[in-house]
Every structure is written in structure tokens, then in C-alpha cells.
Amino acid sequence: MPPRSLTVDESLLRRMARDAAIYSLTRPVAIVMWVALAGALTLSVLNQSTPRAPGQEPPFGAGWMPTIILGLAAYAVVMSVATARRAVRTAMPVETVVWATVDDEALKLGSGDRRSDIAYATFQNMRVGKDAVLLKVRGASVATAIPRALLTDDDIASLRSRIS
Numbered sequence: 001m002p003p004r005s006l007t008v009d010e011s012l013l014r015r016m017a018r019d020a021a022i023y024s025l026t027r028p029v030a031i032v033m034w035v036a037l038a039g040a041l042t043l044s045v046l047n048q049s050t051p052r053a054p055g056q057e058p059p060f061g062a063g064w065m066p067t068i069i070l071g072l073a074a075y076a077v078v079m080s081v082a083t084a085r086r087a088v089r090t091a092m093p094v095e096t097v098v099w100a101t102v103d104d105e106a107l108k109l110g111s112g113d114r115r116s117d118i119a120y121a122t123f124q125n126m127r128v129g130k131d132a133v134l135l136k137v138r139g140a141s142v143a144t145a146i147p148r149a150l151l152t153d154d155d156i157a158s159l160r161s162r163i164s
Contacts, residue, residue, distance in 0.1 A: 003108065004150045005099035008092045012131065012147060013085070016092075019129030020084035020145055025077065033076065041069045088132075088145055100150040102158050107135075109146065118144070120162040128156055135163070 006012075024030065044065035092098050092111050101108040106117045124138040133151055135144040151159070 003099040003101040003110070004152075005097055005110075006147060006149055008094055008096045008098055008147070010094055012149075013088055013092065013094065015131035016129075016145055016147060017081065017085040017088045019132035020088060020134060020143065021077075021081040022129065023127050023134045023143065024080045024084060030076075030080075034073075037069055037073050041066055044069060087142075091145065092147075098147060098150065100146050100155075102151070102155040107159070109144075120159075123163045126159060126163050133159070135159075 025034075044062065047062055048066070096112045098111045099109070103117075106119050107123075109116045109118065122138060123135045123144075125136050127134045127136075129148065131148050133146045133148055133156065135146070136142075137144060
């Protein structure tokens with residue numbers, strides 16, 4: 001059976017980058033970061049509402065802490081989205097024909113003139129988004145993104161069974 005293929009357009013890249021950013025922002029390390037930021041925000045707000053003796057000033061910079069923490073959270077989101085967009089665009093520029101085949105031995109991917117045969121053992125886990133299938137590379141902080149439209153539900157089930 002020939003591989004399924006499609007031509008990448010700007011809309012697909014944006015949607016795939018959104019899925020990749022969501023993946024990045026909901027990984028265990030990111031969740032720890034969100035919990036730490038929420039805790040710091042809660043403490044800084046409580047610090048603002050603590051009654052003080054007349055003439056006692058709050059600690060230096062305490063009034064800015066909630067704003068700084070919210071700024072850090074926004075920065076994390078913006079950087080995750082920008083990194084995801086850059087990674088997806090690098091792998092699949094606009095107007096590139098991409099294809100994928102789930103084979104018995106390896107996942108076969110192609111983008112433009114490039115072709116990759118990737119053993120399933122290379123991947124640690126996978127997440128299926130609305131527009132992208134994200135395969136986390138074992139021992140690295142990167143993931144391989146494949147347009148969801150290239151894979152059937154049977155392909156997804158096969159990938160899940162092969163990636164442990």
C-alpha cells in the first residue's frame with residue numbers, strides 16, 4: 001500500500017504547532033513548573049493581603065511579585081508556542097509534500113527530499129492531538145510531529161502497541 005501524503009500549508013503548520021505547544025506545556029516537568037508558579041502567585045497575593053502594623057511597609061518589591069509571576073507564566077507559554085512553530089516549520093516547510101507509513105519494522109517518514117526510517121524503539125511515548133501525532137524521542141527532550149491526517153485510526157493503534 002503506498003504511503004498517505006499531503007501538502008503542508010500554513011494552516012496545518014499553525015494547528016500542528018498548537019498541538020506541539022500543548023504537549024510541551026502539559027508534560028510532567030511543565031506541570032511541576034505550573035504548580036510552582038501557582039504556589040508562588042498564591043503566596044505573593046496572600047503576602048499582599050496580610051494585615052500590617054501601622055507604619056510597617058511590605059517587603060521591597062512585594063507589590064510586583066504577582067505581576068512578575070504572571071509575566072513568567074505568559075513568557076513560558078509564548079516561548080513554547082514559538083519553539084513549537086519553529087520546529088514544525090523546520091521539519092515541514094510550507095508547500096512541502098509529507099508522507100508517512102507505519103511498517104512492521106519502522107515508522108517511515110518523508111518530507112520533501114528527506115526520508116527517514118525510524119525504529120519504534122526510538123520513541124518513548126506518543127500523544128495524539130487534533131492535528132498532530134507527537135512521538136517523544138527516548139532520552140531526549142524533543143518530539144517528532146506527524147500530521148494526524150497521514151495516519152489512520154489503525155495506524156495510531158499500531159503505533160501505540162509498538163511504542164512502549
